[in-house]
Amino acid sequence: MTLENLIDHYTKEKNNKPENTKELIGFIRRAYVCGDINIVEYRNLYRELEQYEVILDM
Known part of the structure; x- marks a missing residue:
């Protein structure tokens, strides 16, 4: 599973994008x-x- 697939799966299940x-x-x-x-x-x-979070914090 890729990060993009994870976000798509999350969005479908929760009916909302992750914050x-x-x-x-x-x-x-x-x-x-x-x-x-x-x-x-x-x-x-x-x-x-974890890497994505570090990039967002820069």
């Missing part, structure tokens, strides 16, 4: 706990979200 990266981190955490994504996908998405 910040923390919402997406919570979303992938729930997806991992529920078994919707595996640990490798979780780690990759988490890293991408």
Whole structure:
């Protein structure tokens, strides 16, 4: 799953775009706990979200 796919999936499920990266981190955490994504996908998405957050803070 890519970051773009994650945002699309979030938007479809919540009927709203994420306001910040923390919402997406919570979303992938729930997806991992529920078994919707595996640990490798979780780690990759988490890293991408951390990098994205750093870029936004610049």
